[in-house]
Amino acid sequence: MSKKNTFLTNLKVHNCRDDICLSTLTTYGIGGKPLGVIFVNNHQEYIKTLYSISNRVPYRILGKGSNILANDERLDFFIITGKYRIVRIFRDERKIRVFSTSFTELQYFIKLLIDNGISGYEELAGIPATVGGAVFNNAGIKNVEISDFLKKVTFFDRKRKSIRSIEVDKTFFSYRNSFFKQENMNGNMLDLVSFVFEFPSKNITDKNKLKQIYKDTWHKRIITQPINQKSCGSVFKNLSNTPAWKIVSDLGYRGYTVGGAKVSEKHSNFIVNFNNAKFSDVINIIQKIKNDSLKKGINLEEEVEIWK
Numbered sequence: 001m002s003k004k005n006t007f008l009t010n011l012k013v014h015n016c017r018d019d020i021c022l023s024t025l026t027t028y029g030i031g032g033k034p035l036g037v038i039f040v041n042n043h044q045e046y047i048k049t050l051y052s053i054s055n056r057v058p059y060r061i062l063g064k065g066s067n068i069l070a071n072d073e074r075l076d077f078f079i080i081t082g083k084y085r086i087v088r089i090f091r092d093e094r095k096i097r098v099f100s101t102s103f104t105e106l107q108y109f110i111k112l113l114i115d116n117g118i119s120g121y122e123e124l125a126g127i128p129a130t131v132g133g134a135v136f137n138n139a140g141i142k143n144v145e146i147s148d149f150l151k152k153v154t155f156f157d158r159k160r161k162s163i164r165s166i167e168v169d170k171t172f173f174s175y176r177n178s179f180f181k182q183e184n185m186n187g188n189m190l191d192l193v194s195f196v197f198e199f200p201s202k203n204i205t206d207k208n209k210l211k212q213i214y215k216d217t218w219h220k221r222i223i224t225q226p227i228n229q230k231s232c233g234s235v236f237k238n239l240s241n242t243p244a245w246k247i248v249s250d251l252g253y254r255g256y257t258v259g260g261a262k263v264s265e266k267h268s269n270f271i272v273n274f275n276n277a278k279f280s281d282v283i284n285i286i287q288k289i290k291n292d293s294l295k296k297g298i299n300l301e302e303e304v305e306i307w308k
């Protein structure tokens, strides 16, 4: 047993693997070995692990890894991730409340809402996130964001070493951003634990209609996005008046290739890993596009999160 694992065992963390690369845990298929990957199997274990290791070892939480471009060298932190899912639905005459844990897959969550005839998120079909990752980034499409029906967030505050809950509204969120993401960037690390969503009872509708919207949205994605290739979705954030794909395309980058990475011909805001791309291949393309757009006075900002 390695020294590191003995240390974790002393902290009562037993399910840590030190032989796993982030390339197997991210949709990009890129990323080296972190210090270890701690797989939590249920909610109690997640919370116990947070209490055990916070302030003792550096760690990051990983959802589905669908917005991460990770360095393919050694990464100097642990990962906590989980595969369990819990969703509970409570109804009264006026509203429907839905509880979810953070590692629940977003698509499982949405399908459950649809099966219960609850409308709101059916147009988020195809976003390969966990509910936690979606809240952290305020994932969404043009007219729908995960924050639209979010009422309460429960999180672990690393500094205070305690679980806290807060009521949230739209002021906690903006385009692909949240209060929680912002706090983490400011060094006040908050690990998301669970959520309560609230839907007005008027959102109860015909589930077959919702199923059709979900299916049509998926179909639209298949036509417009390279979803069968490894990627992180959109690389750059849209500008308020211009979609990022148009800027990249107008600069002539559609199909541009470095090593195993390429600007998708189907959707120019996707850089796909088509052939064992290295971290540096993708970074190289990102940097070139940013430099060229800056020359035109456009400041493109990454939507993808880069882990070094």
Ligand SMILES: Cc1cc2nc3c(=O)[nH]c(=O)nc-3n(C[C@H](O)[C@H](O)[C@H](O)COP(=O)(O)OP(=O)(O)OC[C@H]3O[C@@H](n4cnc5c(N)ncnc54)[C@H](O)[C@@H]3O)c2cc1C
Residues within 6 Å of the ligand: 027, 060, 061, 062, 063, 064, 065, 066, 067, 068, 102, 103, 126, 127, 128, 129, 130, 131, 132, 133, 134, 135, 136, 137, 138, 139, 140, 141, 176, 190, 191, 192, 193, 227, 231, 232, 233, 234, 305
């Ligand atoms: C094919 C494809 C299509 C996509 N389409 C869209 C789209 O239409 N709209 C959109 O908004 N995004 C889209 N994305 C991007 C991505 O799915 C979202 O950003 C999503 O919210 C990331 O969720 P995740 O669970 O994968 O988080 P990860 O990528 O694993 O993590 C993202 C960030 O969230 C943090 N995080 C995750 N879980 C927690 C937690 N429990 N507590 C604290 N921090 C946490 C991580 O530490 C990291 O900083 C797409 C991606 C792909 C690959």
